[in-house]
Amino acid sequence: RRPLRYQSLAALVEDSQWPFLFLVSDFSYGADDYDAEGNEEQKGPPEGSETMPYIDESPTMSPQLSARSQGSGGDSVSPTPPEGLAPGVEAGKGLEMRKLVLSGFLASEEIYINQLEALLLPMKPLKATATTSQPVLTIQQIETIFYKIQDIYEIHKEFYDNLCPKVQQWDSQVTMGHLFQKLASQLGVYKAFVDNYKVALETAEKCSQSNNQFQKISEELKVKGPKDSKDSHTSVTMEALLYKPIDRVTRSTLVLHDLLKHTPVDHPDYPLLQDALRISQNFLSSINEDIDPRRTAVTTPKGETRQLVKDGFLVEVSEGSRKLRHVFLFTDVLLCAKLKKTSAGKHQQYDCKWYIPLADLVFPSPEESEASPHVHPFPDHELEDMKMKISALKSEIQKEKANKGQSRAIERLKKKMFENEFLLLLNSPTIPFRIHNRNGKSYLFLLSSDYERSEWREAIQKLQKKDLQAFVLSSVELQVLTGSCFKLRTVHNIPVTSNKDDDESPGLYGFLHVIVHSAKGFKQSAHLYCTLEVDSFGYFVSKAKTRVFRDTTEPKWDEEFEIELEGSQSLRILCYEKCYDKTKVNKDNNEIVDKIMGKGQIQLDPQTVETKNWHTDVIEMNGIKVEFSMKFTSRDMSLKRTPSKKQTGVFGVKISVVTKRERSKVPYIVRQCVEEVEKRGIEEVGIYRISGVATDIQALKAVFDANNKDILLMLSDMDINAIAGTLKLYFRELPEPLLTDRLFPAFMEGIALSDPAAKENCMMHLLRSLPDPNLITFLFLLEHLKR
Template sequence: LEKINNLPQCYMCIFDVLYKPVERVMRTTLVLQDLLKHTPHRHPDYHTLRQVLKQAQQFLERINSISSSSYKPRRVPSSAAAAARSADRELIKDGFLVEVSNDGSRKLRHCFLYNDLLLCAKQKSAAGVFHSKDSYECKWYIPLADLSFQPKEDSEAIPDVAATGEDELRDLSNRAQQVKRDIARERKARSKDTKDNARASESSPVKSRREERLRKKLAELEARIVLAAPNLSFRIYHMQGKSYMFLMSSDYERIEWTEAIMKQQETCFKSFSLASLEVNALLAACVRLRKMNNVGSMMIKEDEDLLSGYLNATIHSGQGFLHACNPYCTLEVDSYGQFQTKAKTRPCKDTKSPSWDEEFELEVDGAQTLRILCYDRARDAVAGASYDDDVLIAKGKVGLVQESLRTHGEWKEVSVLMNELSIRVSMKFTPREHSLQRLPSKKSNGVFGVKIGVTAKRESTGIPSIVRKCVAEVERRGMEEIGIYRVSGVASEIQALKASFDTNRKDVTMLLGEVDINAVAGVLKLYFRELPEPLFTDSRYRDFVGASSLTDPDVKQHTMKQLINDLPAPNYRTLHFMREHLIKVSQFESENKMNLHNLATVFGPTLLRPAEDKS
């Protein structure tokens, strides 16, 4: 090499020749970093790229350490390295998550995402999860360089965890609502014994012992709901084989954590371990740096701060898309802090300027936030496509507690900003007490708002035609639809079906087969809601409520049967027909996630409610 180096035609020194491979690796790492920034994390090549980049970084670190050792043979003490890591460490995100333990049980954890590691901790306090905590116990941590969203060959198996039954959740929610009513009655009774009623009920910090006990009971019930409600899995894996799983209440929350972790991973390629002193210092820092002090007592909030009734939301259009895609939006609404997917728009095909203009009527109970997630529908037929999952483009949210929303019947338009995107949305809210009003139809030959006895007389079966046709269509193509009768249909399609039934159009059966199945389910629910008198009749409301509270099961069953048999013939036939249909729907629970309790929750308030003059 020295001989070659001395030749006059050689334009490179020996150092340059030896440095060329290292320089190429350095350029490759820059290219890999750019590729990672533009590769969706669901793409199968994403984790391969991360592994290659990590190996390249480790190779360069070894070169640097060998080079520096000839000049600085002394080794940096591990305590100094730990101090350097701690000095650069920054808390990015923290929050309460439900972890699934090895035995399949649910545990409430406080997770802390730093710029170089994810820490899972348990709060230590005898006061309960809704009070201030002073210390943490570390359950585990993962350096972000060792964290993966895909399992390895030697990854531990994650135990199966059963989804919480809707019956249990509904029971917990009903008990919590009852405690809230007890608290309101206690405050009202206490105000009567005080001279200054207004100040005592609104601004006085003093609470009676009974109210304190009730609030403590309410906090305990909410803690159980927080543990029981989440059912969406969020899995993470350690490169050394450990596996962990959290449960989350919505896809929005799951994506938030995924994106936050991945953003920090862009600059994390070196693994490390923490000494016990470092762990203790980190736990102490968690108390000081945490952004969330408690789970958040949604149930304790006053009802006037939350929305209960019907929220009409129209998704108009989107702007700011960089490339043509197949975008669609899903809508999530919370119920006392627990989110559920309520509606989904159709995908717009191959466009940078999507226009949906779809309206949904969402039934809300204790809501304060509307979340909007925008996805790109996977194109299986696209040449070269190597992944089939729909890819999240952007997400955003809208608060639902503004006074402008409480103005009955008025639309409010907002632009939801999602990074570089914006989605135009209009909303209006109808309180539950207004939605109970049933206006009779002015059309003598109509269907909606007409007494069921009148419409049933037109049919030989004694069952309204709209009920039979909608049920037949749901049983034909909606039995496996996730959230059938719970997920809202597009309002324009529902209104088109309503107009077709009201005008007795001959092609209504064809129209039922063309629209989205959730619109078919929606028009059936709307028909029952707009009946001048509910299916169980006004006069028998108190009898049915009284029968449901009977404690003796035999007496209860006999009384219920007698009350149902005493219903008018059209009501009885329609009720029996709907009962058989809903039983069939519940038999597909594993596919549609709708058991009998879910269906009763949807139809119950519509079919059985007090007369308006007694509400």
């Protein structure tokens, strides 16, 4: 087996060779039964195993994480984590996490010291030439550019030299709180550096422009690589290195948060780390006040008699960027505004970005929309990362509340959660809502729900039926109207869960099973289908879609869906007429041009849905009645894994049993589903989010369990969301999670770490501890999700 090539998860994911690792001819997986191509030598199946009708084409194990070897010296990692991660020993687990946090921080500290060394390297020769007849820089210029760098270097070198042996000779009695306390007490040096930073940059830039020799020096400073790095040096500009102390000043605060989280309260380090954190936070607060002055608001008169009909927060695409706007629909004008930043205690007010009199507002035709620039959706994996962070923060808040933690700690977590929820709210919408001023500019909003888009369109069109006149607002009139928005608004907070009061319902978490039976009340035959939306993380998203029932007034779908709920409180059903006229179809992938025939919404009452039985209901919408049934499974119940009684199948069977039986490294079901998704589902909006039809998923499950010879044919004919749903179901029905019951809690603690270096170190350590089938399947999925 080969030694570990990459020390970080980022390197593993970003390495340009990664897609071709499966073809590396000289790499041998750690089992002797496999040749370099990943095919098994012909040894015949073990007794009692069934012969599979396919050749294993699963990837060889990534060399980045293959190091469970004896030959890698002190860096080798055993498949079982050290004693600190043993189940049932909470104090030991916390101390082991402390070691992982410190190891990651120590690695980043080494890099930082090397960067400071590289910055100091040209200082001595520059000083030597300053007193000659041909100086490169004057003494004053040198002192300005390199101000306090030597002091910062000495502080961190001493800190590193003292901390390193403690981490290397780790045991439960190790104390290092005094080192962090001393480091925090020396932050005053950074204050001086920050105050001088702007002048240092300006001086360096001027000197580069006037002196070619200094320009050459400043453009290519050599930074020494870490001890275990294959790169001995990297070239970095002086400007980039001068920014490193600014960037570094927050790192120790993040690490202190992580260390305190995993240090027992009765440990001698705890009060010292608390003191270090207090000093660091006070220092950062003083720095932020100096470098981030806030604008003050100007109070404006209120008045104006226009009636506010509707308002809400929408994401506008302005100059290629997403901006959160508060949109106000008055009886004769649509106004788009943003909330101004104000000093604490000052009156809040809005700043008008633009307005359109409703007499001048038109909705672009499909042809005009086609000519509009296409908006690329935000990558799904980044949205999922945000959701994971939000879920982890929610858990931390609940733990703090249960332990009657400090209100300041809870507020800090809530602030962090709000920031992540805000980013999710800003970047997740994909459904375009275009409006046009017949006298000028067009505007584009992105919404997450077609229900919401139709509500805005209908409200505007209803007002436009009145006798409206075009007009232009004077600056005073616009100021008065904008000033009234704060008083008249009906939506006060950004729609994120962190804005909810503690006594508000947290919503439902788990799975909602919905059967859409039929619909009645259509006046003429049409091609009809339904979509289902639920609120998730504070906003609505489309979760499922029935098949199109053609040329009927009474469609009978009888289709079942499984919808994941994440703090959900409402279910929406929208009924559409399918448009097959190609001249009317908009090529924008995200825009639905089919006609909405009706829409309705019901509250998900926990007392009603939290029963084990199906609950049948009818929702009325615009004269149309849709019959549906639903039942709810809580998250706790859905996570209870039941091993399959039929060990010859794949669902509910241990992944190690399946791979051994198949003589493969990644289960056949995983490879085939992934292959089909990559063949025709990569461009599908909402892949892995929109639910497939439950009956299709169950049919695929039965075929894979029976190892039917028609699997490939069935996959090629099946709806892509059903295939994605089958893959999700396979992982959900594993007897234990892919990351294993033993390591899962440690993974959750690792992902919650604030310090990036500590997080990488912890995650890499845990990944190496996974059993081989779990690890290889995880890496296979990781590459798939990247694509």
